[in-house]
Amino acid sequence: MNSDGQPMRQTAPWPVEISQHHSAHPPDRTVAVEAAALNKWFGSFHALKDINLAVPQGSRIVICGPSGSGKSTLIRCANGLETFQGGTIRIGGAELTGDEKQLQKIRRTVGMVFQQFNLFPHLTVMANCTLALRRVLGKSRSEAVGIAVHYLERVRIPEQAHKYPAQLSGGQQQRVAIARALCMNPRIMLFDEPTSSLDPEMVKEVLDVMIDLAADGMTMLCVTHEMGFAREAADQVVFMDQGRIVETASPATFFAAPSQERTRLFLNKMLR
Amino acid sequence: MTTVEIFVGIFEGFRVTATVTALGLLYAVPFALVFGVAQYLTKGMARLAITAVIEFWRSSAVIILLFVFYYVLPVIDIQLPAITVAAMVLGLNAGGYGSQAVRAGLQSLDRGQFEAAAALGLPRRHILALIELPQALTRMAPTFINQLIQLIKGTALVSLVTLTDMTFRAKEIAESEYNPVGVYTSLLLAYFVICYPVTVFGRWVEQRIGGRKGLTNEF
Ligand SMILES: Nc1ncnc2c1ncn2[C@@H]1O[C@H](COP(=O)(O)OP(=O)(O)OP(=O)(O)O)[C@@H](O)[C@H]1O
Ligand SMILES: [Mg+2]
Numbered sequence: 001m002n003s004d005g006q007p008m009r010q011t012a013p014w015p016v017e018i019s020q021h022h023s024a025h026p027p028d029r030t031v032a033v034e035a036a037a038l039n040k041w042f043g044s045f046h047a048l049k050d051i052n053l054a055v056p057q058g059s060r061i062v063i064c065g066p067s068g069s070g071k072s073t074l075i076r077c078a079n080g081l082e083t084f085q086g087g088t089i090r091i092g093g094a095e096l097t098g099d100e101k102q103l104q105k106i107r108r109t110v111g112m113v114f115q116q117f118n119l120f121p122h123l124t125v126m127a128n129c130t131l132a133l134r135r136v137l138g139k140s141r142s143e144a145v146g147i148a149v150h151y152l153e154r155v156r157i158p159e160q161a162h163k164y165p166a167q168l169s170g171g172q173q174q175r176v177a178i179a180r181a182l183c184m185n186p187r188i189m190l191f192d193e194p195t196s197s198l199d200p201e202m203v204k205e206v207l208d209v210m211i212d213l214a215a216d217g218m219t220m221l222c223v224t225h226e227m228g229f230a231r232e233a234a235d236q237v238v239f240m241d242q243g244r245i246v247e248t249a250s251p252a253t254f255f256a257a258p259s260q261e262r263t264r265l266f267l268n269k270m271l272r
Numbered sequence: 273m274t275t276v277e278i279f280v281g282i283f284e285g286f287r288v289t290a291t292v293t294a295l296g297l298l299y300a301v302p303f304a305l306v307f308g309v310a311q312y313l314t315k316g317m318a319r320l321a322i323t324a325v326i327e328f329w330r331s332s333a334v335i336i337l338l339f340v341f342y343y344v345l346p347v348i349d350i351q352l353p354a355i356t357v358a359a360m361v362l363g364l365n366a367g368g369y370g371s372q373a374v375r376a377g378l379q380s381l382d383r384g385q386f387e388a389a390a391a392l393g394l395p396r397r398h399i400l401a402l403i404e405l406p407q408a409l410t411r412m413a414p415t416f417i418n419q420l421i422q423l424i425k426g427t428a429l430v431s432l433v434t435l436t437d438m439t440f441r442a443k444e445i446a447e448s449e450y451n452p453v454g455v456y457t458s459l460l461l462a463y464f465v466i467c468y469p470v471t472v473f474g475r476w477v478e479q480r481i482g483g484r485k486g487l488t489n490e491f
Binding site for chain 1: 387390391392393394396402403406
């Protein structure tokens with residue numbers, strides 16, 4: 001049972017080594033990601049303006065907003081893929097310093113799923129999933145394979161393990177990308193428009209996996225325009241426009257009674 | 273001499289041609305890899321210095337480099353064996369071109385590959401060795417095969433530094449035997465006989481890459 005009192009949806013009992021794997025970090029860090037007075041410039045372009053955002057451990061936050069509003073930039077700051085010029089970012093309490101070694105360590109605890117999947121095309125699905133387990137966490141091959149099989153089952157494609165990414169559909173590739181990130185047992189998962197480059201008929205299979213994850217209590221920071229997902233899984237919806245957070249609200253309030261005019265305009269366009 | 277005898281006579285130089293090619297590869301491959309990767313990874317002054325070295329080997333005329341290293345260096349008391357000079361000059365010239373293929377291959381990769389690997393916490397050297405290089409090198413394989421053929425053909429120049437390669441043998445035969453048509457047609461044929469299989473191999477590699485996306489497995 002997870003904290004919401006819902007049953008865990010698992011396809012297989014946890015092997016011993018995986019439950020050990022899962023107790024790797026103590027659950028005392030209450031804020032998974034925290035941005036304070038975050039400012040980011042691309043040259044002279046002010047891309048993020050005084051962003052304050054906390055993602056408590058166990059919460060699901062959805063970020064939406066018009067194209068170019070800075071959603072990707074914000075989420076990419078949260079694992080150091082973008083640098084920033086003002087303010088601070090804390091991951092599990094530790095402030096990002098820009099130090100390469102620290103970044104590597106922190107990134108192990110932050111999973112990321114990209115719009116374009118970014119699977120490694122020269123590696124099989126299994127190798128995509130086990131690469132970092134072996135090279136970063138130093139797991140043995142059999143241990144890594146055990147963990148990978150577990151998470152491939154979780155995203156419902158254990159039978160594709162021997163294939164190469166190009167042999168899979170977009171939806172399957174994105175589920176592999178989710179499994180690859182989950183293998184590292186991250187404290188938080190970042191998603192940047194994970195369904196935006198999928199054919200419509202494949203969106204659901206990926207959203208179902210994400211909703212499962214949410215139900216199991218995974219901390220998630222998710223850029224998406226899938227309002228159904230926001231309604232079902234999110235604790236908070238953050239609306240961004242022109243590099244600012246314009247509004248933060250619970251999904252119920254956000255969709256029914258947004259307080260800002262810009263939010264209303266955006267929702268009208270989205271939901272039309 | 274019959275044409276067949278001429279052809280066999282020319283092939284007496286095959287050993288030298290093959291040796292220079294093989295030794296040349298020993299210079300070319302490491303140079304291409306190290307300098308291509310270094311150019312890709314560095315910035316500023318370091319990158320300028322690396323580029324200068326690459327350009328020296330790539331942009332100088334091979335024939336002049338051969339003369340300089342073989343006939344001019346002895347003036348300052350550096351006497352290198354002809355075979356060493358030949359392999360080094362031809363190899364580093366080919367390596368200069370190869371380094372650009374390596375760099376271009378690395379640069380052509382989708383930025384998302386690096387980002388996905390970095391997001392997993394992989395250190396830079398692992399990203400290079402396990403994610404970027406395997407993809408770049410597969411992509412560049414046809415170019416490398418072309419450059420190998422260029423290297424084989426380029427060895428014809430080593431006859432100018434006294435090495436008895438196929439071209440040198442052809443010149444020797446041409447001097448004793450007045451049959452320029454027979455001699456030089458045979459010489460053309462001799463290089464074709466060596467290069468054509470490499471071309472075929474290159475085509476096979478290209479098809480393999482085109483036909484199947486994934487080529488290696490982490491295990
Ligand atoms: N590397 C970069 N260099 C310069 N400007 C950039 C760069 N990356 C993003 N930008 C600019 O920053 C702004 C925010 O970009 P970002 O990708 O974060 O938007 P987004 O909200 O994710 O949009 P979308 O919905 O289209 O993905 C845009 O105006 C974009 O042009
Ligand atoms: Mg974006």
